[in-house]
Every structure is written in structure tokens, then in C-alpha cells.
Amino acid sequence: MVKEVIAKAWKLAFPMDVKCLNKDTFMFIFNHEVDLHKVYVKRPWSIRGGHLVLKKWSPDITRQEVYFSTSDLWIQIHGLPTPWRTEDNLRKIGAKVGAITEVDITGDPGGAWKRFIRVKFEVNISKPLLPGIFRPRPNKSDLWIGLKYEKLAVLCYQCSIIGHD
Incomplete structure (x- = not known):
């Protein structure tokens, strides 16, 4: 199958x-x-609603040493003000989400009016996925930065973990 x-x-x-x-x-x-x-x-891929974690394997390690708890996911970052659309800020967001593996700078046209930035992160999928993060702003209230995950398989909206609903 x-x-x-x-x-x-x-x-x-x-x-x-x-x-x-x-x-x-x-x-x-x-x-x-x-x-x-x-x-x-x-990547990412899914098979019949299940998330497919792909890892490269080499014969010098056992399959038990392959770490299947992380997976690359495309994440849309919404609500990021134009001056914050820098590599440094993406890395700060990445520190909360996972390691950045790719940034889509050629996505939808629109420059400063672009609705979101797409970033591929290596995410620990055994932990709850973050719906977003608050970023502090000087002399203003903290700003909510929404995260939307692309091509996700089954996700539990109660515990935010992939693999069950």
C-alpha cells in the first residue's frame, strides 16, 4: 500500500x-x-493522513539511531511587520519553533504588503506545535505572530501534536 x-x-x-x-x-x-x-x-509528505518523516540513512548507523522525532515543515509566519522581516528576527522566531532549513523569499508577490513569510523549520513533532508567539515591542503591547503549518497530516487541536485527532 x-x-x-x-x-x-x-x-x-x-x-x-x-x-x-x-x-x-x-x-x-x-x-x-x-x-x-x-x-x-x-518534504513534508503524508500517506493517507499520516505524516511521513523522511530521514537520510547511512549504513554506518543502526536504524535505532535514526531520530524520527523531528521533521521539516513549511510554516507561514503571519503578522510580522515589514521592518522585522529580517534573517535575525526569523532566527529569533526559529529559536522558539525549530531550526530554519529554508526561507521562501520568492513566494507571493507583494513586498511590504505580503501577507506572510514562508519558512521551512526542522520541528520536534513529538512536542506540541506552537500556534504562534508573542514578540515584545518597545512602548507598545506585545505583538502576536501567528504560525500556520502547511501540509500537515492529522493534528490534535486539543494538545497540538501530530499523529492523532
Whole structure:
């Protein structure tokens, strides 16, 4: 089932093998580096509503050493004033959310009027996802910066953890 679903979604140029390591861990064996790169760059993926955590694996580590509690997620950052749209401020937000892996500076046109900034973070998905953060402002009340997660699988709106509803 997994191989059938991902074959349709990934549209690979070359054949790929899937090995079931246990009930929720699979090894994808790509026959060409181009397919591997395409799939890895376009993360995150989901399979039938479940979040698919993709990790590169090398034979010098055991599969128990692969850390599946983090995943790259695209996050829209809403409500960020134009002067705060700097790498330094994104890193401050990232300190609360996760490590920045990519910033989409070419997204929707609009410059200063752009509704949000897209940033890909490596997020610990075993912990609750933040709906947003408050950022302090001098001589004004703290500003709420909303976070919207793209392509999320099942998310519990009570505990904010991926994997159940």
C-alpha cells in the first residue's frame, strides 16, 4: 500500500523499492540520486493522513539511531511587520519553533504588503506545535505572530501534536 501511494505522489523517473522494517518504519531505496533529491526537497509528505518523516540513512548507523522525532515543515509566519522581516528576527522566531532549513523569499508577490513569510523549520513533532508567539515591542503591547503549518497530516487541536485527532 505504501509503495502504491507514494509512487503516485512522487512520480519518480526510476523504479524504487520499499522495505517494511516494522509496522510504522519503511526504508525507501532509490535507484537514482535525482529521485531521492526530488522527494527529499519537496518534504513534508503524508500517506493517507499520516505524516511521513523522511530521514537520510547511512549504513554506518543502526536504524535505532535514526531520530524520527523531528521533521521539516513549511510554516507561514503571519503578522510580522515589514521592518522585522529580517534573517535575525526569523532566527529569533526559529529559536522558539525549530531550526530554519529554508526561507521562501520568492513566494507571493507583494513586498511590504505580503501577507506572510514562508519558512521551512526542522520541528520536534513529538512536542506540541506552537500556534504562534508573542514578540515584545518597545512602548507598545506585545505583538502576536501567528504560525500556520502547511501540509500537515492529522493534528490534535486539543494538545497540538501530530499523529492523532
